[in-house]
Amino acid sequence: MQHGKYRFIVGFLAIPLAMYALFVVWPFIQSIYYSFTDWSGLSPDFQMVGFDNYSRMLGDDVFWKSLQHSLTFAVVLPLVTVGLALFFAFMLNVGGRRRRGAAVAGVRGSAFYKIVYFFPQVLSIAIVALLFQFAYNPNSGAINSVLKGVGLGSVQPDWLGDPNLALICVMVVLVWSTVGFFVVLFSAGMASIPKDFYEAALLDGANRITTFFKITLPLLWDTVQSGWIYMGILALGAESFAVVQIMTVGPNGGGPDYSTIVMPLYVYQKAFRDGQAAYATTIGVALLVVTLAFAAVVMRFGRRERLEY
Amino acid sequence: MKAIDTPPAGSALPGPPEPGDVMVTKAAPSAPRKESKAEGVTLNVFSHGILILWAIMVIMPLLWAVMTSFKTDRAIFTSPWALPDKLHFENWSRAWTEAHMSDYFLNTVLVVGGSLVGTLLFGSMAAYVLARFDFPGNRFIYFLFIGGMSFPIILALVPLFYVLQNMALLNTLHGLILVYIAYSLPFTVFFLTAFFRTLPTSVAEAAFMDGASHTRTFFQVMLPMAKPGLISVGIFNFLGQWNQYLLPTVLNTEQEKKVLSQGLVQLAVSQGYKGDWSGLFAGLVMAMLPVLAAYIIFQRQVVAGLTAGAVK
Numbered sequence: 168m169q170h171g172k173y174r175f176i177v178g179f180l181a182i183p184l185a186m187y188a189l190f191v192v193w194p195f196i197q198s199i200y201y202s203f204t205d206w207s208g209l210s211p212d213f214q215m216v217g218f219d220n221y222s223r224m225l226g227d228d229v230f231w232k233s234l235q236h237s238l239t240f241a242v243v244l245p246l247v248t249v250g251l252a253l254f255f256a257f258m259l260n261v262g263g264r265r266r267r268g269a270a271v272a273g274v275r276g277s278a279f280y281k282i283v284y285f286f287p288q289v290l291s292i293a294i295v296a297l298l299f300q301f302a303y304n305p306n307s308g309a310i311n312s313v314l315k316g317v318g319l320g321s322v323q324p325d326w327l328g329d330p331n332l333a334l335i336c337v338m339v340v341l342v343w344s345t346v347g348f349f350v351v352l353f354s355a356g357m358a359s360i361p362k363d364f365y366e367a368a369l370l371d372g373a374n375r376i377t378t379f380f381k382i383t384l385p386l387l388w389d390t391v392q393s394g395w396i397y398m399g400i401l402a403l404g405a406e407s408f409a410v411v412q413i414m415t416v417g418p419n420g421g422g423p424d425y426s427t428i429v430m431p432l433y434v435y436q437k438a439f440r441d442g443q444a445a446y447a448t449t450i451g452v453a454l455l456v457v458t459l460a461f462a463a464v465v466m467r468f469g470r471r472e473r474l475e476y
Numbered sequence: 477m478k479a480i481d482t483p484p485a486g487s488a489l490p491g492p493p494e495p496g497d498v499m500v501t502k503a504a505p506s507a508p509r510k511e512s513k514a515e516g517v518t519l520n521v522f523s524h525g526i527l528i529l530w531a532i533m534v535i536m537p538l539l540w541a542v543m544t545s546f547k548t549d550r551a552i553f554t555s556p557w558a559l560p561d562k563l564h565f566e567n568w569s570r571a572w573t574e575a576h577m578s579d580y581f582l583n584t585v586l587v588v589g590g591s592l593v594g595t596l597l598f599g600s601m602a603a604y605v606l607a608r609f610d611f612p613g614n615r616f617i618y619f620l621f622i623g624g625m626s627f628p629i630i631l632a633l634v635p636l637f638y639v640l641q642n643m644a645l646l647n648t649l650h651g652l653i654l655v656y657i658a659y660s661l662p663f664t665v666f667f668l669t670a671f672f673r674t675l676p677t678s679v680a681e682a683a684f685m686d687g688a689s690h691t692r693t694f695f696q697v698m699l700p701m702a703k704p705g706l707i708s709v710g711i712f713n714f715l716g717q718w719n720q721y722l723l724p725t726v727l728n729t730e731q732e733k734k735v736l737s738q739g740l741v742q743l744a745v746s747q748g749y750k751g752d753w754s755g756l757f758a759g760l761v762m763a764m765l766p767v768l769a770a771y772i773i774f775q776r777q778v779v780a781g782l783t784a785g786a787v788k
Contacts, residue, residue, distance in 0.1 A: 172609065175690040179605045183598040183661060184617065190658035191624055194632035194639060201635060208638065255530065262523030274523050282775055283531045286538065288782065289771040291719035293737035294763055297744055298541055301757075307553040309540050316557065347534070352783045375519060404628045405722040412725075413741055431630040438634045439726065451631035458628050 198448040208444025220449035230450060232425055233433040236334060237454070240341075240402040240429065241461050245395045248342050252349030253391070255284070257379055259350070260357040261365070271365040271378075281354060284347035292344060292406055296413035299340045303327050303414075327415055330426035337410050337427055341402065349394050356390045357383060392469040399461050403454065408432050430454040541764070545757040552753050564754065571758040575747065579732060580739035580763075587649055587735055588717045591656035595713050596706055598657060599664030604694055606665065607672035608680075618669065624662035633726050640727060647730040655723055660713050667712075671705035672698070711774070711781030718767065736763050 202220055206213035224230050259277040274280075287295060302309040303326035311323050327333050360383065368378045384391070401407075408431035415427045430450060438447035544552055545567055547560040571577050606618050636655070637646070645651030679701065683693045699706070721737040728734065734742060740756075740763055747756040771778050 171690065173611065176605050176609055176611055178691070179601040179694075180617070183602040183665075186598065186654060186658045187621065187624070187661050189639070190636060190655050191632060191661075192620065194635040195627060197635035197639075198631050208634070255527065258523035258527055262519050262527075274520065274527065280527050280531055281779075282772070283534055285771070285779060286534055286768065289715055289719075289767050289778065290764055291721060291737040291767075293719070293721040293741055294760060297740060297760060298537055300744075301544075301753075302537055302540070307556050309537065309556050312556045343533070346530075348782065351779055355783060400626060404630065408630065409721045413744075431628065434630045434634070435726070439637075444634050444638075447634050448631065451628065451634065454628050455631055458626065462626060 198451055201445050202449040202452050204445045206445040207442050208438060208447075209442050213445065216445075220446050223446065224449050224453065229425055229428060229433065230453075233428045233430045233450070234453070234457070236428060237403055237407070237430040237457065239334070240338065240407055241399045241457070244338060244341055244345075244402040245398040247338075248345050248398050249349060249391060249395055251342070252346050252353055252394075253384075253387075255280075255346070255350045256353035256357055257383060259354055261375060261378070261383075271362060271369075277354075281347075281351050284350050286347065287344040288348045290344070292409045293413060295340060295344045296410045299336075299343075300327065300414045303336055333415055333427045337407075337414055340410055340414070341406060345398065345401070349398070352394060353387060353390060356387045360386050388469075392465065395469070396462050396465050399465065400458060403458050403461065404431060408435065430457070538764070538768075541757055542761050545754065545761045547754055549751060549754050552757075567754040567758040568762065570752070571743075571755045571762060575743050575752075575755055575759055576732075576734075576739065577743075577759050577762055580734055580736045583649060583733060583739075584718060584736040587652050587656065588714065590650070590653040591660070591717055592710065592714055594653065594657040595660040595664055595717075596710055599661055599709070600668050600699065600702065600706065601694070602661070603665045603668030604672050604698060607669045608677075618665075621662050621665040624659075625666065629659065629722060633722070637726060647728055647733055649728075649733060652724060652728050652733075652735075655727060656717050656720065659723065660717065664709050664713060667709045668702070668705055671702060671709075675701050707777060708781040711778055715767070715778070715782070 201213075203215055203217060204213045205216045205219070258274065259280060260273050261271045262274050305311055305323060305325050305328060308326075310326070314320070314322055324332055326336050364382050364386075365378055368382060373381065407429045411427050411429050411432050412435070431454065434447045434451045434454065437443045437450060540557070543560060544556070546563045546565070547567075548564060551558065551560065602621070606614060606621075640646040640651050640655070643651075645654065675698070680693050680697055683697045684690070688696070719737060720735070721741075724735050724738045725741075728738070731742075740759055743756055743759050747753065747759075
């Protein structure tokens with residue numbers, strides 16, 4: 168297999184690697200370099216300014232606000248989404264009426280639930296955000312008119328227009344659109360846990376809640392952990408940008424200024440609205456640090472002995 | 477949903493399980509059946525209730541959008557949940573032609589078509605070499621690729637904007653295709669490298685012995701064998717690229733080059749000024765339905781494709 172091996176390797180790797188280097192790796196390196204300059208992005212001239220951008224960032228109230236919101240996303244969203252998904256998946260797989268010969272059974276129609284729950288996952292986050300922007304509309308939106316319909320006409324929140332509610336509204340949309348994915352993911356993992364385990368535990372007098380914490384969760388731990396990291400990266404990155412930008416910044420959103428700002432959106436605004444490319448990359452570097460720290464923390468505290476079965 | 481310690485038939489009172497309980501259930505084989513039945517029924521009703529509730533919460537917003545797209549603007553504002561008085565199909569035709577939905581669709585099909593083919597071709601080439609050949613730097617290149625999965629894209633976007641500008645690729649569809657391919661490579665390479673490793677080596681060796689070149693072995697023997705993996709990762713990339721919002725928002729801002737997701741957001745802005753909400757909802761549903769329909773038809777493959785990466 169040696170004949171022409173290296174020529175083949177180079178020939179096959181050249182194009183993908185060149186594209187990847189040019190459009191992904193090189194911009195990443197550049198952006199770290201630019202964070203030490205005063206480049207505006209508009210003109211080709213710039214100078215090295217050392218840590219000026221970083222000290223400016225530390226004194227920037229909006230940056231701290233965006234950091235705080237992004238951290239909230241990274242902590243709350245995986246917790247709620249993974250928690251809800253585990254709950255639903257457990258119901259789907261174990262909540263069923265007991266059938267002859269099986270200790271645990273899935274509910275009837277679990278295939279149907281899985282199909283429906285997965286719907287939001289195939290839709291563009293932009294479409295989902297637009298849809299909910301209208302649903303949240305205080306005057307004619309779907310949510311407030313439901314409230315009116317059930318006799319809660321006096322409870323008509325401003326939703327996205329209320330600085331205290333806007334961030335929660337945005338998070339609810341992200342949960343709505345991602346739970347289904349994790350339900351299907353965990354459900355597949357739970358289906359591969361041998362039924363004898365449950366049978367043995369139930370015979371020994373354990374109830375279903377105990378079986379969840381003593382059997383399901385430990386055996387599913389690897390999947391839960393990677394799901395947790397995946398959701399956190401999503402909550403820190405492009406997904407949160409799209410939802411916040413579309414729902415609360417657009418001319419129809421009317422979100423109160425900066426009450427929902429997240430780090431990726433602040434990077435975008437500084438670079439492409441305010442012409443401060445160098446400062447934008449500085450915030451981007453901070454986002455990179457937060458993302459890597461998040462993944463490291465989850466892996467560190469999530470480490471457990473791997474269980475084979 | 478706790479175990480019941482005394483088994484009166486039909487009672488579902490919760491009580492803590494006691495050690496003695498186990499003895500009783502083991503000693504009396506008829507008892508546990510009743511217990512678990514009561515527990516099972518309560519649990520079953522409870523789980524169905526919760527599951528149905530979430531199913532409704534998922535479906536209602538989508539149904540509401542479909543319903544709204546057939547209503548007049550007046551009806552949308554006065555009674556958001558009422559059924560449309562008649563099916564106003566003119567909303568749909570207005571969105572399709574006047575609001576440029578047809579252009580957005582065409583652009584999206586072109587961009588996603590081009591980048592999907594490119595992603596699968598280049599991704600499988602790189603993955604095959606990384607999975608099957610030993611050479612200095614193999615590990616480094618592999619980790620360089622998969623490292624891209626956890627980095628925030630927005631950080632690279634600021635310089636990338638100017639890289640594309642200098643190469644005259646900004647606001648062009650082919651520029652967008654190249655960028656889509658580059659940003660799809662990390663996951664594609666990660667997934668396909670693992671997949672190529674699982675394929676047997678003997679077939680490729682036999683082909684090589686028979687005088688086929690490495691290139692020919694790859695295209696005529698290995699690629700057909702890798703079809704299931706290509707389908708999974710293809711579906712994953714198709715949905716990701718079709719739904720992409722961040723990249724086109726930054727790199728492709730010219731009106732007539734816009735793709736669906738950003739076109740819709742643009743539509744929300746412009747129709748908002750005109751007050752044409754029904755047209756906007758028609759556009760939204762128009763963008764939603766093809767993906768939902770495709771998902772329902774290829775349900776099994778889509779789920780396998782989207783969850784494959786995370787299970788590994």
